[in-house]
Amino acid sequence: MxxxxxxxxxxxxxxxxxxxxxxxxxxxxxxxxxxxxxxxxxxxxxxxxxxxxxxxxxxxxxxxxxxxxxxxxxxxxxxxxxxxxxxxxxxxxxxxxxxxxxxxxxxxxxxxxxxxxxxxxxxxxxxxxxxxxxxxxxxxxxxxxxxxxxxxxxxxxxxxxxxxxxxxxxxxxxxxxxxxxxxxxxxxxxxxxxxxxxxxxxxxxxxxxxxQGISWQQVTVQGNANHAGTTPTRLRHDAGYVACAAVAEARAIARDAGSTLATTGCIAFEPNVINVIPRRAVFTVDLRDPDEARLQQAEQRFAAFLERIAAEEGVKISSERLVRFExxxxxxxxxxxxxxxxxxxxxxxxxxxxxxxxxxxxxxxxxxxxxxxxxxxxxxxxxxxxxxxxxxxxxxxxxxxxxxxxxxx
Amino acid sequence: MxxxxxxxxxxxxxxxxxxxxxxxxxxxxxxxxxxxxxxxxxxxxxxxxxxxxxxxxxxxxxxxxxxxxxxxxxxxxxxxxxxxxxxxxxxxxxxxxxxxxxxxxxxxxxxxxxxxxxxxxxxxxxxxxxxxxxxxxxxxxxxxxxxxxxxxxxxxxxxxxxxxxxxxxxxxxxxxxxxxxxxxxxxxxxxxxxxxxxxxxxxxxxxxxxxQGISWQQVTVQGNANHAGTTPTRLRHDAGYVACAAVAEARAIARDAGSTLATTGCIAFEPNVINVIPRRAVFTVDLRDPDEARLQQAEQRFAAFLERIAAEEGVKISSERLVRFExxxxxxxxxxxxxxxxxxxxxxxxxxxxxxxxxxxxxxxxxxxxxxxxxxxxxxxxxxxxxxxxxxxxxxxxxxxxxxxxxxx
Known part of the structure; x- marks a missing residue:
């Protein structure tokens, strides 16, 4: 032919x-x-x-x-x-x-x-x-x-x-x-x-x-809104800080695992006012890995981080799974x-x-x-x-x- | 009387x-x-x-x-x-x-x-x-x-x-x-x-x-938007990650200094899409300290961090001073x-x-x-x-x- x-x-x-x-x-x-x-x-x-x-x-x-x-x-x-x-x-x-x-x-x-x-x-x-x-x-x-x-x-x-x-x-x-x-x-x-x-x-x-396997979640952090100038660090329940620490942790997970990718594409703070500690932060996490076991490890390490920081900072964190493909x-x-x-x-x-x-x-x-x-x-x-x-x-x-x-x- | x-x-x-x-x-x-x-x-x-x-x-x-x-x-x-x-x-x-x-x-x-x-x-x-x-x-x-x-x-x-x-x-x-x-x-x-x-x-x-002295700045991180699933970590210029790392650093500054307060009240990513690495991130930093020298130290440590991470991550960072009161x-x-x-x-x-x-x-x-x-x-x-x-x-x-x-x- x-x-x-x-x-x-x-x-x-x-x-x-x-x-x-x-x-x-x-x-x-x-x-x-x-x-x-x-x-x-x-x-x-x-x-x-x-x-x-x-x-x-x-x-x-x-x-x-x-x-x-x-x-x-x-x-x-x-x-x-x-x-x-x-x-x-x-x-x-x-x-x-x-x-x-x-x-x-x-x-x-x-x-x-x-x-x-x-x-x-x-x-x-x-x-x-x-x-x-x-x-x-x-x-x-x-x-x-x-x-x-x-x-x-x-x-x-x-x-x-x-x-x-x-x-x-x-x-x-x-x-x-x-x-x-x-x-x-x-x-x-x-x-x-x-x-x-x-x-x-x-x-x-x-x-x-x-x-790659794909794991998408939306994380919601519920803290307390307070005045940025009058609330000592030890009395803060800063949803925005917790969200950012979690984004940094996701990058550390990717760095340590080598094959894992971690991305936060979306984030929003409430009330989103310069001198108010965020009451609420919502962000997405996109984790990917060609290996299911490693993808699960990444998810588990991230979940453990959220649990630990929620206790440390006195905030509530919930996570909604949006997409999961092996x-x-x-x-x-x-x-x-x-x-x-x-x-x-x-x-x-x-x-x-x-x-x-x-x-x-x-x-x-x-x-x-x-x-x-x-x-x-x-x-x-x-x-x-x-x-x-x-x-x-x-x-x-x-x-x-x-x-x-x-x-x- | x-x-x-x-x-x-x-x-x-x-x-x-x-x-x-x-x-x-x-x-x-x-x-x-x-x-x-x-x-x-x-x-x-x-x-x-x-x-x-x-x-x-x-x-x-x-x-x-x-x-x-x-x-x-x-x-x-x-x-x-x-x-x-x-x-x-x-x-x-x-x-x-x-x-x-x-x-x-x-x-x-x-x-x-x-x-x-x-x-x-x-x-x-x-x-x-x-x-x-x-x-x-x-x-x-x-x-x-x-x-x-x-x-x-x-x-x-x-x-x-x-x-x-x-x-x-x-x-x-x-x-x-x-x-x-x-x-x-x-x-x-x-x-x-x-x-x-x-x-x-x-x-x-x-x-x-x-x-307290008050120092407000708005920080803009300019990276590259790329696909969250296809861009290896080493090739990323992730404006969102850099912003979050900077927010975490501001908290570390507050924690280490004791008297300094650090708050990020506002944040925004562009394009703010779940599976796109943020091209741009804009966030505010509110630093306060009753001591001018310590406030300046906090500002300097934060600026040095921005300079370092900009080089490491291949992003451009600019900072606009919004308010500064001694x-x-x-x-x-x-x-x-x-x-x-x-x-x-x-x-x-x-x-x-x-x-x-x-x-x-x-x-x-x-x-x-x-x-x-x-x-x-x-x-x-x-x-x-x-x-x-x-x-x-x-x-x-x-x-x-x-x-x-x-x-x-």
Whole structure:
């Protein structure tokens, strides 16, 4: 088989999709799941799937699947590629879209060569990976993998008070396929790294063999508001100080463990007045580790710190778990084959861990899965400055095509 | 002389003034300087001054002075008592008002006895002590003491965009007296402690012999926003972590120095998203110490920490000084006489430092000054739960009357 990737058309489709929901002033685009802008993106992707003469099916949670049939015509379990086309606010053009459109580019190589694969190839665009308006994120693939009841997902209320199922019907993407009805034979997701490692090391291809466990919690410290000038240190119950000490402890946990990452992205004090000791502090803690035991150690050390400082400072601390995903080990055979394809194409490569969550981690529950990363300039994502060189984008898609071609040879 | 304090009337006036600007739902009152509610408070105080047949004068910054003439009729430098009647949002009824109305109660004792003092007695209500809408706080007494040009103060723009001088004229309190025109012979300010010490020690009267130096700064940390899951700790420039480490360092400074207080009341992260490393963090630091050298040591240690951590973490840190007042040593003779009056009245007492700023610290620049404190339940102030028992309020005014009577005997 002589399968040729049309890199120029892939780049052109990334550009066209990136114009939907674009902000001409700030330079980014906003296609939050199930909005009108995202409907426009869906319509475009479906049009491209139809142009490739794929069978397009929509499931009850709005996941879009375009399938190229097998040469035999048999309804074998498909090789699936996919990602998502929803975005955060003011996003780049690559996150998610690259994986979906590279999947179409792989199928196009078959169409251009006039051949069909040994088993069906499906490209999936999963609903609401970003989780901006409706929680949790990675929702479409989570539902598809059986991790969340479809009815519960449809009944989810958004930050704007809308019901997900209503918005899905409104934009015309409430399909009838039962999520999970088509179990893939294997799943591949090509994605930008969204981190700085490949660029920092000058490496072209990341062979993603696992994905970090993620632990999100929101911590609330309840102290006493008092006058900053008249309350001796020993009589203080300073919720703000306790929160900051806990943030510093989280960093110490990350430093000591080496593999653990700890981030506090959100914080708020009440009353937030310069000369009033904070009565209340609320902050988030994002802990990640590729190893479940080490992630649990980090959680336990942090919880023990909170207990100790609550007693020392005379404050009450409560913690609400927001998200908890165990680490995912991707399929070793698929990872080996990605590496072999990188070698075959003469590309530098390294094994690596995905720091971010991806639809692949959900589909890994029901099928062998792995991911391919390409470099992200400056590690930047979720931002209009998100960038990967065109040549690198095409190389990543070449690797994906090579893996698919060899899996279906 | 048989001077009798009318404690019941003092308490009644505190209650009446406290109803102006009251919020019937939350229980507090809001009389921010130069608002309609505060004008109502001013009108009430002026009416009470006139009822005592005092000469009422308003200066250019809106400070109100009511003067009882000397027995001799001579225009001697007056003994001045005072404080303020503006409040923070949702305030108690005592902060400031107690000192002004107790001053009127002292004068009333002279009127009731039908005698005049050996030198004039003036009660002052200083403009904008709280500094809620217009910065800096303690503005009226600062201008009066020559620390701020009256024209600069009048041109101050508020948080709502209004010009102070316009608001002052609008409420009818742009007087013609030149601030500082009447230099007091001495100044006494009776105030609730606004701190927990007297209550915690079961003591009735605080003899305030000094006032802490105050150093306020706003610190801005500029780092890089990056993905919480994909950015190794060593490649982070986490503005949020740096801010929290600095808050913890400020507490360590306070703990090590003993006499220093350190508070971070305000903090904000950008973009304040759970899985994004903060690009920017802004927080305030309130440092106080009764000793200028120790206060400077605290400032220097904090600045050195910021410099060190900026280098270690690869962030930029800038610091803006918001307020800086050196410690004030009150007049030793006046403090001795306050103590002697407490002894004479059989009240428990202790020497203490004022942790909060007060108009007395400004007037201390131009006249001998001292303060008398009464206990604050729970140390609470700037809150509807601010409370001092009626008996303690009356005792404080009795001490004030005794000191005045002996000074003017």
């Amino acid at each position: 002589n399968l040729q990737l049309d890199g120029a058309l892939l780049l052109e489709q990334i550009r066209i999709l990136g114009e939907l929901g674009a902000d001409p002033v700030q330079g980014g685009r906003t296609r939050i799941a199930l909005t009108d802008a995202e409907k426009a993106g869906r319509d475009q992707v479906v049009a491209w799937m139809k142009a490739l003469d794929l069978e397009v099916r929509i499931d009850r949670i709005g996941n879009i699947f375009g399938t190229l049939p097998a040469a035999s015509g048999e309804a074998l379990a498909p090789l699936m590629m996919g990602s998502h086309i929803d975005t955060v606010t003011n996003a780049g053009a690559l996150d998610g879209c690259y994986g979906v459109l590279a999947g179409l580019a792989v199928i196009r190589a078959y169409r251009d060569a006039g051949v069909l694969p040994s088993r069906p190839i499906t490209v999936g665009a999963f609903t609401n990976e970003e989780g901006v308006r409706y929680q949790p994120d990675m929702m479409g693939s989570l539902v598809y993998a059986g991790g969340l009841e479809v009815q519960v997902a449809l009944d989810t209320l958004g930050t704007d008070g809308t019901r997900l199922g209503d918005e899905l019907a409104r934009i015309g993407y409430a399909g009838d396929l039962q999520p999970g009805a088509i179990v893939p034979h294997e799943y591949l997701e090509l994605h930008i790294e969204q981190g700085p490692i490949l660029e920092a090391e000058g490496i072209q291809i990341g062979v993603v063999e696992n994905l 680490p995912v080990i991707f399929d070793a055979t698929l990872a080996d084959q990605i590496e072999a394809s990188a070698v075959r194409l003469g590309l530098s490569h390294r094994r690596m861990t995905s720091g971010a969550g991806h639809d692949a981690q959900m589909i890994a529950r029901i099928a062998p899965a792995a991911m391919i990363f390409v470099p992200s300039r400056g590690g930047i994502s979720h931002n209009p400055r998100e960038h990967t060189d065109d040549a690198q984008l095409v190389m990543g898609a070449e690797v994906l095509l090579d893996v698919v071609a060899r899996r279906l040879a | 048989n001077l009798q304090l009318d404690g019941a009337l003092l308490l009644e006036q505190i209650r009446i003034l406290g109803e102006l600007g009251a919020d019937p739902v939350q229980g507090g009152r809001t009389r921010i300087a130069l608002t309609d509610a505060e004008k109502a408070g001013r009108d009430q105080v002026v009416a009470w001054m006139k009822a005592l047949d005092l000469e009422v004068r308003i200066d250019r910054i809106g400070n109100i002075f009511g003067t009882l003439p000397a027995a001799s009729g001579e225009a001697l430098a007056p003994l001045m008592m005072g404080s303020h009647i503006d409040t923070v949002t949702n305030a108690g009824a005592l902060d400031g008002c107690y000192g002004v109305l107790a001053g009127l109660a002292v004068i009333r004792a002279y009127r009731d006895a039908g005698v005049l003092p050996s030198r004039p007695i003036t009660v002052g209500a200083f403009t904008n002590e709280e500094g809620v809408r217009y910065q800096p706080d303690m503005m009226g007494s600062l201008v009066y003491a020559g620390g701020l040009e009256v024209q600069v103060a009048l041109d101050t723009l508020g948080t709502d965009g209004t010009r102070l001088g316009d608001e002052l004229a609008r409420i009818g309190y742009a007087g013609d007296l030149q601030p500082g025109a009447i230099v007091p012979h001495e100044y006494l300010e009776l105030h609730i402690e606004q701190g927990p010490i007297l209550e915690a020690e079961g003591i009735q009267i605080g003899v305030v012999e000094n006032l 410690p004030v040593i009150f007049d030793a003779t006046l403090a001795d006489q306050i103590e002697a009056s407490a002894v004479r009245l059989g009240l428990s007492h202790r020497r203490m430092t004022s942790g909060a700023g007060h108009d007395a610290q400004m007037i201390a620049r131009i006249a001998p000054a001292a303060m008398i404190f009464v206990p604050s339940r729970g140390g609470i102030s700037h809150n509807p739960r601010e409370h001092t028992d009626d008996a303690q309020l009356v005792m404080g005014a009795e001490v004030l009357l005794d000191v005045v009577a002996r000074r003017l005997a």
